[in-house]
Amino acid sequence: MTITSLKGTSDDDLKHALEDANIPTLLAVIAQITGDASDLTRNMRPSRSLEGLRHISEGQQAEIRQSAFELFRKIRNGDIEVSALPNQDTLHEMLSAYVAEPVGKEYVPMFLEDMGFNNSLETHLNWKNEKPDAETLNDNHVVIIGGGLSGICAAIHLQKAGIPYTIFEKNPSVGGTWYENTYPHCGVDTPNHFYSFSFEPNYDWSAYYSKQPELISYIRRVADKYRVNENTEFGVSLKSATYDEGRKCWNITLTNEDGSERHLISRFLISAVGQLNRASIPDFKGKDEFEGPSFHSANWQSDVDLKGKNVVVVGTGASAMQFCPAIADSVKSLTVLQRTPHWIRMLPDYHKTVSAGKKWLLKHIPFYQNWYRFRLFWSYGDGVWESLHYDPNWPDAAHSLNAENARHRKAYIQNLSDALDGDEELLKKVVPDFPPFAKRMLIDNHWCEMLKKDNVELVTEGVSEIRHNGIVDAAGDFHQADVIIYATGFKAGEMLGSMEIIGRDGINIHKKWGTDARAYMGMTAPDFPNFFMFYGPNTNLAHGGSLIFHIECQSRYIAKMLMQMIDGGYTEVEVREDVHDLYNDKVDAEHNSMVWTHPGVNSWYKNDKGRIVVNSPWRLVDYWSMTHEVNMSDYKLQG
Numbered sequence: 001m002t003i004t005s006l007k008g009t010s011d012d013d014l015k016h017a018l019e020d021a022n023i024p025t026l027l028a029v030i031a032q033i034t035g036d037a038s039d040l041t042r043n044m045r046p047s048r049s050l051e052g053l054r055h056i057s058e059g060q061q062a063e064i065r066q067s068a069f070e071l072f073r074k075i076r077n078g079d080i081e082v083s084a085l086p087n088q089d090t091l092h093e094m095l096s097a098y099v100a101e102p103v104g105k106e107y108v109p110m111f112l113e114d115m116g117f118n119n120s121l122e123t124h125l126n127w128k129n130e131k132p133d134a135e136t137l138n139d140n141h142v143v144i145i146g147g148g149l150s151g152i153c154a155a156i157h158l159q160k161a162g163i164p165y166t167i168f169e170k171n172p173s174v175g176g177t178w179y180e181n182t183y184p185h186c187g188v189d190t191p192n193h194f195y196s197f198s199f200e201p202n203y204d205w206s207a208y209y210s211k212q213p214e215l216i217s218y219i220r221r222v223a224d225k226y227r228v229n230e231n232t233e234f235g236v237s238l239k240s241a242t243y244d245e246g247r248k249c250w251n252i253t254l255t256n257e258d259g260s261e262r263h264l265i266s267r268f269l270i271s272a273v274g275q276l277n278r279a280s281i282p283d284f285k286g287k288d289e290f291e292g293p294s295f296h297s298a299n300w301q302s303d304v305d306l307k308g309k310n311v312v313v314v315g316t317g318a319s320a321m322q323f324c325p326a327i328a329d330s331v332k333s334l335t336v337l338q339r340t341p342h343w344i345r346m347l348p349d350y351h352k353t354v355s356a357g358k359k360w361l362l363k364h365i366p367f368y369q370n371w372y373r374f375r376l377f378w379s380y381g382d383g384v385w386e387s388l389h390y391d392p393n394w395p396d397a398a399h400s401l402n403a404e405n406a407r408h409r410k411a412y413i414q415n416l417s418d419a420l421d422g423d424e425e426l427l428k429k430v431v432p433d434f435p436p437f438a439k440r441m442l443i444d445n446h447w448c449e450m451l452k453k454d455n456v457e458l459v460t461e462g463v464s465e466i467r468h469n470g471i472v473d474a475a476g477d478f479h480q481a482d483v484i485i486y487a488t489g490f491k492a493g494e495m496l497g498s499m500e501i502i503g504r505d506g507i508n509i510h511k512k513w514g515t516d517a518r519a520y521m522g523m524t525a526p527d528f529p530n531f532f533m534f535y536g537p538n539t540n541l542a543h544g545g546s547l548i549f550h551i552e553c554q555s556r557y558i559a560k561m562l563m564q565m566i567d568g569g570y571t572e573v574e575v576r577e578d579v580h581d582l583y584n585d586k587v588d589a590e591h592n593s594m595v596w597t598h599p600g601v602n603s604w605y606k607n608d609k610g611r612i613v614v615n616s617p618w619r620l621v622d623y624w625s626m627t628h629e630v631n632m633s634d635y636k637l638q639g
Contacts, residue, residue, distance in 0.1 A: 005364045006076035013360075014072055018065045020357030021368075024052035026068050028098050028371040033071060035083040037090060039064070041097040048100045050349070050379050072365065082366060085117065098371065099378045107382075110624045114198045114377075114549060115370040121199050124556055125160045128567050138164055139267065140566050143252060145238045145499070146272035147228075148176020149219065150534035153197065153551045154270055156226045157559035163566070166266075167228065168254060170237035174223045177277055178215045183300040183319060184326035187211040189443050191349070193362070193369070194376040195546045197222065201373075203363035208349040209443075240500035241269055243529060248572040248638065250530065267571065268562065271496055272534045275614065278491040278498075285465040292469075294484040297323060308332050310480050312471050314463060315487035316342060318442055323487075325446040333455050335479045337471065339462040340602075341432045342442045346415045350443050381545030382619045388437050388543055388595045400435045401595055408436045419448035426451055429460050438601045440542065492604045492614050493517070495537060503528035504574075515607040520580040520634070521626055522616070523554055529574040532558050538587050542596060542605060542615040549620055557627040564630060565637070572638040579634045590617035 006014075018026075024046035031037035044060050046052030053061065074080045085091065088108050095103040095111060112118050142158055144151045147169030158165045173179050188195050192205040200222050206214060223229055235257030242251045250269045254262050279296040281287070287294075293304045297319040311331045313320055316338040328334050362369045391402035400406035413431055420426045430451070432439075451458055461473035470481040491497075495517040501509040504527045512527065519525045522539035523532050534554055541547055565573055591597055591612045596605050605614045616623060 005366065006072055009076055009364065011069075011073065014076075015065075015069055017357040017360040017364075018068055020355045021065065021068070021361055022051065022372060022375070023056055023061050023064055024098055025368055025372045025375060026064055028094060029365060029367050030064075030068055030071060031094055032086065032367055032371075033075070033082050035086065037086070037094050037097070039067075041093055045097055046100050050375065052100065052375075075366070085112070095374070099375065099383065101378075101383065103378070104621070106625060107621050110621050111374055114552070114624065115373045116198050116201060117367075117370055119199055120552065120556055121157065121160045125157060125559055125563070127161075127563060131162055132566055136566065137162055140562065140571075141165065141266050142268040142270060142562070143168065143250070143264070143266040144270045144272055146176060146274065146534075147171070147174040147223075147232055147234075148178070148272060148274060149548060150274065150551050150554070151176070151270075151272035152219065152223050152226075152228050153548075153555040154272060154534065154558065155228045155231065156199075156222075157555040158562070159226065159228075159231075161559050161563050163559070163562055165231055167232040167272075168236040168238060169232055169234050172234050173216075173220070174228065174232065175216045175219045176274060178212055178219060180277065181298055181300070181319075182212060182302065183297045183323040185211060185322040185445060186319070187322060188215065189318065190544075190546050191376045191380060194373055194380065195548055197548060198373075198552060200225070201362075201369055203369065204359055205354055207351075207353050209347075209351075238499045240502065241531075242502040243504060243531070245504060248530065268530045268532070270532045270534070270558065271499070271501075271536075273497055273499070274535045275492045275495065275540065276490045278494065279486075280489050280491045281486045282463075282488060284463050287466050289468050290466050290481070290484055292482050292484065294486070296486045296488065298490070304483060306331050306483060309482040310470075311335070311483045311485060312337065312479050312481040313485045313487055314471070315339075315489065316458075317487055317489055318440060320487035321442045321447055322445050323485075325450040328450045328453055328456055331455065333457070333480075334450075334453075335457045335459060335481075337459050337461065337463060337473060337479075338429070340439075341430050341460075342439055343412055343432055343436045344416060344430065344442050344444050344447060345412065346419065346444045350445070377545070377549075377620070381541075381543070381549075382621060383544075384437075385543050385619045389593050390595075399433065401598075405435055405437070405595070412436060416448065419444065420451065423452070426458070429458050434598055434601045435595055437543065437595045438598045439603045439605075489604055492540070493607055496533070501528065501531065503531065515613070516609070516611060517607075517613050518580070518584045520575045520583050521554075521557075521623075523558065524575040524580075524635075526575055526577040526580050529572045537613055538584075539616050540605070540614045541620070545620045550616070550623060553624055553627040557630060561630045561632075561635075564632060568632075568637070569639055570637045572636075574636045576634060576636055587617055588612075591615070 027040040031040040044056050047054035092105050092108050113120050142165040144154055144165055144167045147167045151167050155165055171179050188209050191208055192210045196202050202218055237255050239253045239255045244251050249265050249267050252264050279298040281296055295301045306327050307330045309331055310333045312335045314337050387404035394402050400409050450456055461475045464472045464474050471479050507527045517537040519536045522536035539550055596612050596615055605612050607613045
């Protein structure tokens with residue numbers, strides 16, 4: 001294999017970039033290129049941390065960089081050819097050594113695909129027989145509702161297969177939640193180099209955890225590159241869709257931006273509207289009596305000047321964690337009403353920018369980006385999954401699940417204590433009494449630093465009532481407010497939003513579900529033929545990882561299913577009820593052993609009966625395996 005990405009690189013530029021390299025990643029790249037994995041697996045084994053340097057001395061680091069320099073210089077000069085990928089046994093050994101933990105063999109094929117060695121678009125979306133003619137493809141047109149990450153990814157997969165589609169997006173731009181949320185410091189809590197499409201890596205992220213403007217720029221760039229906008233109508237939302245059993249298609253009613261309606265017919269319907277796009281504001285007593293500006297963080301009013309104002313924020317979830325520190329210095333006072341605390345993690349890279357050297361390495365060094373992506377996958381995803389299960393013999397079940405979970409708890413408390421300068425009063429307010437991961441984990445965005453400011457007060461009481469000039473908390477204390485900002489989350493449990501979806505025999509999906517949404521692998525439901533969902537029931541990734549990973553799994557699965565249907569001459573597909581029910585029984589059984597069912601913890605993960613309806617209980621590799629191939633026997637098919 002010949003590598004061209006190093007051509008024209010000077011020795012000085014190469015040496016300079018290698019100073020910024022992640023050492024375990026360099027070891028893995030050297031091992032792959034040379035076919036000699038001894039340094040990675042035996043001589044200089046990395047440690048578990050992201051940097052992985054605990055067992056590698058500075059002298060050894062310098063030696064690794066020098067070895068890499070000499071190797072890459074030879075590649076640049078054309079003196080050596082890059083070895084093919086090692087066999088699966090060697091690759092498996094390399095993966096385990098790379099992250100300093102046992103990695104199951106099931107990760108090897110996933111690693112090759114999602115980490116970018118094998119392009120899934122090219123690998124999977126090939127017709128078994130000859131590609132159908134244009135008339136046949138047009139008869140199987142797909143309507144996609146939503147132009148966020150899911151809708152774009154679905155479109156790219158369908159486009160590669162040659163299946164026609166149209167996206168209807170209510171906003172004037174693609175981007176979904178990253179278009180709609182514009183509050184200060186809005187950004188990801190998943191590392192960017194994993195929070196991106198495997199088939200479209202971005203080497204130029206300015207930060208390890210980028211903010212909204214850079215994210216929406218990336219999404220638009222992907223949509224432009226793959227010509228998704230050419231098949232997207234903006235300012236259009238779905239009002240209702242009713243399945244026509246006779247014609248085996250969906251009768252769809254759309255609402256245009258001006259309020260007018262139109263109708264169309266499509267063989268297949270895909271919902272890509274997500275879960276976290278409908279703001280939730282509790283019906284507080286007196287809410288409409290407040291005389292000043294008030295708004296939800298998801299509907300940020302940038303024309304409201306907060307400078308010198310008394311601002312009261314209701315809620316301490318992920319959005320509050322991001323925007324409160326951003327406004328604290330400009331307001332007169334900031335009062336934050338916290339109903340329950342969240343666990344807060346201190347991540348060393350969260351506020352760091354990506355150096356020019358690291359950007360260069362990701363773009364030019366062969367396989368560097370691929371291996372680095374897996375390190376993030378493991379560190380912020382499946383590497384923690386095992387620790388989220390109950391140990392039935394664990395003595396302190398109220399506060400932790402097992403020894404590893406207890407270790408996490410102790411470390412988080414110590415980090416909070418250090419960040420708060422040992423302030424016991426503040427520490428009592430911010431340390432939860434439940435195990436880590438039982439609710440959404442938050443990342444410290446200078447939150448602790450903010451809490452120490454003289455003009456900031458954290459109140460551990462909920463809202464009792466809202467008056468014309470402020471809020472009375474549950475303890476009866478009044479908090480004056482010029483502006484109220486609600487950071488009260490989304491209606492995540494109300495899947496599919498306000499869309500009316502009517503399936504077989506006139507069954508309304510919302511009435512069938514009630515508060516207990518269920519689907520097969522989060523994508524399909526009995527009684528709703530030719531209908532697919534992205535980010536459906538039990539697909540939220542609460543243990544970590546990238547939602548884009550799941551989106552790619554679902555896009556591949558749906559596109560392959562439609563290709564098999566068209567190949568086989570079928571016009572209708574509906575998941576079997578027994579398959580659907582058995583899958584959901586397995587979901588519940590797995591959840592019953594996991595942290596999110598911890599008693600006494602309420603969260604948006606649960607419905608009103610305590611069932612976990614939002615989160616996936618599976619490792620990412622499990623979901624990848626489930627969705628890798630389509631088993632058509634799971635479905636009822638009709639010609």
